[in-house]
Amino acid sequence: MAELDQFLRGRSGVEAIVNRITELVNGPVSIMEVCGTHTMSIFRHGLRALLPKEINLVSGPGCPVCVTSQQDIDRMICLADMDDVIVATFGDLLRVPGSNGSLADARARGAKVQVVYSPADALKLAQSQKGEHVIFLGIGFETTAPTVAATILQAHNLKLSNFSVYSSHKVMPPALHALFQDEGLSVHGLLCPGHVSSIIGTKAYEPICERFGLPCVVAGFEPLDILAGILLILRQIRDGKAIVENAYTRAVSDQGNRRALAIMEQVFETRPARWRGLGTIDKSGLGIRDEFSMFDAERRFDIKTPEVKEHRGCICGEIIRAKALPPQCPMFAKKCTPTSPIGPCMVSSEGTCSAYYRYAGHE
């Protein structure tokens, strides 16, 4: 494993592949990396600095934390404010702003918000705190949804009465459909998420690829994986092709992980979901099925939050589609900054707006 790591992060392999990428580029190309982990890795390894200037990497809607809507955050905070409730959450959700502060703010004023590292930890918490009701905040795509589904099944088998999940889970393909439906889109290729694809399989991208004539390449997360993905996209563009290719065969198959898909299917059903910056997208969310309603925090508790109007003027949707740059947004660096972010591109520290704010000379 260490050898593989070394190879995938090695300088010589990277140089070779960057050279081939440079040879292939003959004009501006926008490639969207869908997944937050890709964005992170590109940032962390400084890959942008290695690529020719013509290649514009656009961060798509693939950071589940960033696309969690204000309304969902408001509802999570409402749950956290209830008596005898502990809200268990992944750490990075703490800072995401709702219409009136974040979960971190709620914790500061006394709400019981506990950071956990897995849904199983939340379940354990419920078992050890019988006097409290533990609500796990379920966010994430097809990668995390199966483990949450498995936890709900476990709670069901244990007949646990003080555990539930607030499901804000989302599925990726419908969001990509909605995103690309837009005319005048300037994205030429899609770097598809390795983790999600290991669950849903490469075939999940075929409809998008065909419908929009978009080269799609599934890639892993090491520098070489990502660069190989970019190279394959550029080759497709050169050859006038638009197919789904797999540059991450060591983890991803055509069909995906059938067991994980089956567990997801057993516990969840699709429903419309609200995405920060993108609005409501049909069939893009995962709700808990009736059979498991006792583990559905939305049905167990009376959540009263006023209807939220997403900030008018936020153009994250346009930025994600590579149709606009952050400074074109009226709120950029004024109302919307990394310390009080509004749109998903600013919420994520690696989002396009946040990166622009920090590194594009803006003070």
Added chain:
Amino acid sequence: MNDKILLDHGSGGLATRQLIEDVFLEHLDNPVLSRMEDSAILDLPQGKVAFTTDSFVIDPIFFPGGDIGSLSVHGTVNDLAMQGAKPRYLSLGLIIEEGLELETLKRVAASIGQAAKVAGVLIAAADTKVVGKGQADKIFINTSGIGVVPERIDLGIQRARPGDVVIVSGSIGDHGAAILLARSGLPFHAEIKSDSAPLADLVHQALSAVEPDAIRLFRDATRGGVATVLNEIALASGVEIEIDEGEIPVDPDVGMVCELLGLDPLYLANEGKCVAVVSPEGASRVLEAMRGTSVGRAARIIGEVKEAKGGPRVKLVTRVGGSRIVPILSGEPLPRIC
């Protein structure tokens, strides 16, 4: 004596006196403290006096590689050492939550005594308060420290200049990773130990190895990690600092925890590591001197100071040859899921 700390122990009466004698004098006794006067009278050699204070509120209070007691000594001793001062005296203020096991307090006191001994400082003044259950979390400690700066030593965060070399005294992120791991309860194949340790000897050895002017500054990389310290230096000195990812020493287990939790070791706290900025001529001798100490064996040159053409900032050349800016930390590092 009761086996738990009660509000009585902070009353100033008999129980307080007994606590002082049984716990504190037992482990911290020295000629200055044992006078038990209202204030300590200190003998200091000639020179400038360095003075600092720090409070310690860590959870858990015992962790692999240390505890709140030793940490409260190392933290303050190191702040003194970073100015080139030889640490001499510490004061010790404890705020204890009612109900703390007496045994726990004794362990903490013993650890303070041991750490002070190793660091060569005396506890010159001490105070204990007890607050009601829930009003503090087990035990909070404040230490202030006094040290003396030898003549001709003039270190400063604004003194880095282009061409200087950046040295880190050992592997980074150990303390932060140890605490995160201890807090998370994540199963992990190895125990990661905090690097909590006194740095005064390392600083002394480094300063003795070269002309005093060759070392521009020391900075201990506590909260915010090496990334934050480097940003502070870049800003104060008006320079760019370029570091090489491949040269930054990171323990493999710490690296793995960071991968698991999506954290960057550059931002994790250290409690026994410092950054030094040194003239290019003095770099190899300083490095050698650091490596000759028990806490500096893994010291390494990690980068260089450059002119701030793009403004004061920290730039990282990544292992694969890419580059990125290393911004100052905003907020506490949070594990991420995506």
